[in-house]
Amino acid sequence: MIYGHKPITRRDFLKRGAAGVTLAGAAATFPSIAYGDEPARATVVLVRDPAVLGTDRAVNPEAVNRLLDMGVCELTGKPDPASAWAQFIKPEDTVGVKSNTWPALPTPPEVETVIVSKVTGAGVPADKVAVEDRGAKANPVFQDSTAIINVRPMRSHHWAGVGSCIKNFMPFSDDCPSLHPNFCENLGQLWELPIVKGKTRLNILVMLTPLFHSKGPHNFDAKYTWDYAGFLLGTDPVAVDTIGLSIIQAKRKQVFQEDAPLPITPHHIRLAAEKFHLGIADTDRIDVKMLGTAEHRLI
Amino acid sequence: MIVAVLFTVGQFYAQPGRKVDSEIEKLVPKDLLGWTAPAKDSVYSAANLHEYIDGASEIYRALNVRRVVARRYIKQGFPQITADIFKMKTPADAFGAYHHDTRDGAEVQVGRESEFDSASLAFWKDRYVVYVTAATAPEPVRTAILTIGEAIANAITGDGDPPSLLDLLPDEGLLPGDTRYFHNHFLLNLYYYVSDKNLLNLDSDSEGILARYKTPEGPPMTCLIIRYPAPAAARAARSDFLHAYLPDAGPDDVAKTENGRWTGVRRSDRLLCVVFDAPAKADAVQVMEKIAGPGGTTK
Numbered sequence: 001m002i003y004g005h006k007p008i009t010r011r012d013f014l015k016r017g018a019a020g021v022t023l024a025g026a027a028a029t030f031p032s033i034a035y036g037d038e039p040a041r042a043t044v045v046l047v048r049d050p051a052v053l054g055t056d057r058a059v060n061p062e063a064v065n066r067l068l069d070m071g072v073c074e075l076t077g078k079p080d081p082a083s084a085w086a087q088f089i090k091p092e093d094t095v096g097v098k099s100n101t102w103p104a105l106p107t108p109p110e111v112e113t114v115i116v117s118k119v120t121g122a123g124v125p126a127d128k129v130a131v132e133d134r135g136a137k138a139n140p141v142f143q144d145s146t147a148i149i150n151v152r153p154m155r156s157h158h159w160a161g162v163g164s165c166i167k168n169f170m171p172f173s174d175d176c177p178s179l180h181p182n183f184c185e186n187l188g189q190l191w192e193l194p195i196v197k198g199k200t201r202l203n204i205l206v207m208l209t210p211l212f213h214s215k216g217p218h219n220f221d222a223k224y225t226w227d228y229a230g231f232l233l234g235t236d237p238v239a240v241d242t243i244g245l246s247i248i249q250a251k252r253k254q255v256f257q258e259d260a261p262l263p264i265t266p267h268h269i270r271l272a273a274e275k276f277h278l279g280i281a282d283t284d285r286i287d288v289k290m291l292g293t294a295e296h297r298l299i
Numbered sequence: 300m301i302v303a304v305l306f307t308v309g310q311f312y313a314q315p316g317r318k319v320d321s322e323i324e325k326l327v328p329k330d331l332l333g334w335t336a337p338a339k340d341s342v343y344s345a346a347n348l349h350e351y352i353d354g355a356s357e358i359y360r361a362l363n364v365r366r367v368v369a370r371r372y373i374k375q376g377f378p379q380i381t382a383d384i385f386k387m388k389t390p391a392d393a394f395g396a397y398h399h400d401t402r403d404g405a406e407v408q409v410g411r412e413s414e415f416d417s418a419s420l421a422f423w424k425d426r427y428v429v430y431v432t433a434a435t436a437p438e439p440v441r442t443a444i445l446t447i448g449e450a451i452a453n454a455i456t457g458d459g460d461p462p463s464l465l466d467l468l469p470d471e472g473l474l475p476g477d478t479r480y481f482h483n484h485f486l487l488n489l490y491y492y493v494s495d496k497n498l499l500n501l502d503s504d505s506e507g508i509l510a511r512y513k514t515p516e517g518p519p520m521t522c523l524i525i526r527y528p529a530p531a532a533a534r535a536a537r538s539d540f541l542h543a544y545l546p547d548a549g550p551d552d553v554a555k556t557e558n559g560r561w562t563g564v565r566r567s568d569r570l571l572c573v574v575f576d577a578p579a580k581a582d583a584v585q586v587m588e589k590i591a592g593p594g595g596t597t598k
Contacts (some may be wrong), residue, residue, distance in 0.1 A: 007496035007543050014557035159354030180357050215400045216430050217352045223417045
């Protein structure tokens with residue numbers, strides 16, 4: 001048999017010292033290699049407060065507002081929220097807020113509302129901002145957009161390993177199934193589509209009630225979610241996803257009482273760095289700034 | 300009363316000789332225990348299943364899904380119950396889809412095998428794998444889920460057999476609820492990462508099972524049994540696997556891998572047995588000989 005390149009086998013991973021690998025290679029745990037012109041380091045901000053979740057997990061808009069302001073201030077180094085948001089959005093921008101409407105765990109409307117208020121607060125007219133998920137590609141605001149804010153919840157996923165910031169651009173594809181092979185390894189390619197390329201100013205991974213385990217065709221069972229009450233923010237989607245993934249893995253280990261990697265390694269995150277040079281997946285090169293509640297932070 | 304309803308539904312739909320309707324949903328009542336399904340059922344094929352369950356569709360496509368019916372039952376004041384009926388090509392494929400998820404919930408005696416976990420009933424029977432799910436399942440929702448599941452199971456007149464390869468698995472040390480079924484190497488890699496290339500020459504004409512065995516310490520031992528269409532295909536697969544994965548194997552086709560464990564391969568007619576992570580060489584050989592029998596060969 002002739003292969004296009006020498007096969008990469010489980011034994012290659014074992015040689016690289018990952019003796020604890022039990023499933024699917026857990027390739028995302030291996031050091032990333034070969035970056036192009038990406039910055040040397042990335043910064044991700046984690047901000048948490050239990051007050052963001054009320055009775056029956058009702059989302060507290062005031063707390064969302066406060067946490068996102070804290071997050072962008074930390075991320076930009078600006079002293080106040082207005083000047084921090086102004087680093088991301090200019091009055092002349094046309095802004096698409098790429099949300100996620102997966103019924104079981106959507107981007108909370110309260111979060112969308114706060115983000116839109118920040119965009120308009122930065123001087124963008126209301127008719128120049130739109131919130132969309134599956135209809136984003138056809139939305140005139142997205143088509144004319146100069147800036148995108150990418151916001152969605154973190155969740156485990158049956159085929160991609162996790163659904164997080166990188167995967168959130170799936171609706172921009174004309175052929176979603178073409179991105180499914182080999183566990184969605186080429187999701188980073190989405191970010192090269194003209195409608196989004198170079199436009200994403202901020203990624204917000206909603207970590208309010210993340211899903212850490214998938215079961216059944218719909219992937220969702222509320223018993224595999226927990227109240228984490230936080231957000232991850234960053235300009236680098238790979239770095240944000242990498243930190244989100246580490247939290248999910250830590251939660252799995254805590255719940256399953258063993259080293260229980262996701263059944264599917266979300267290698268699209270690592271490959272987004274190595275193959276598409278979208279950002280940084282090497283945790284040694286990601287600075288995580290942590291604000292708010294430290295209890296049960298898992299990182 | 301609930302028992303009576305179950306009995307009545309079961310009696311009606313389990314009549315011997317009753318012709319099986321290809322559209323099985325027509326045999327399932329749309330009104331059960333006050334839950335009704337007023338909306339038209341949603342029907343999907345392998346080609347458009349991703350529109351319903353996104354990337355998870357790839358798992359069912361890899362197991363030859365033919366048709367999916369989604370029905371939503373509603374009742375004022377209670378959570379919606381969704382019944383998803385997946386028709387696969389063979390009972391073995393239905394078994395594989397059911398066992399894609401680790402089954403550690405309660406057996407509830409619906410279909411050939413079933414599990415009630417949290418707020419979801421899953422079972423397989425004949426060529427069907429079925430999920431009946433609600434967001435939460437306090438009584439009487441739990442009873443309604445079971446009743447709907449029973450009605451579907453009773454509409455399926457055949458039983459179907461699990462993969463015959465299961466009969467070859469040694470019982471001693473077998474970890475329950477962790478046996479998988481697959482055709483292609485993508486699904487195999489999901490359960491146990493072997494290589495990015497298809498070293499075992501798997502395709503839609505091959506079928507395999509993966510089982511795990513308890514070891515005295517450390518990770519479990521993994522055992523694959525693959526049946527090829529013809530002995531020549533099994534012979535070629537053995538050769539390719541040895542060349543790419545076990546170039547350091549001795550004449551017995553067993554080698555010590557980088558994690559200090561043992562991996563080996565053995566062929567018998569059109570069967571191939573591969574053991575990964577055996578604690579000792581003798582363990583690998585013993586399992587392979589049990590499976591491949593006295594006719595097993597290293598040729």
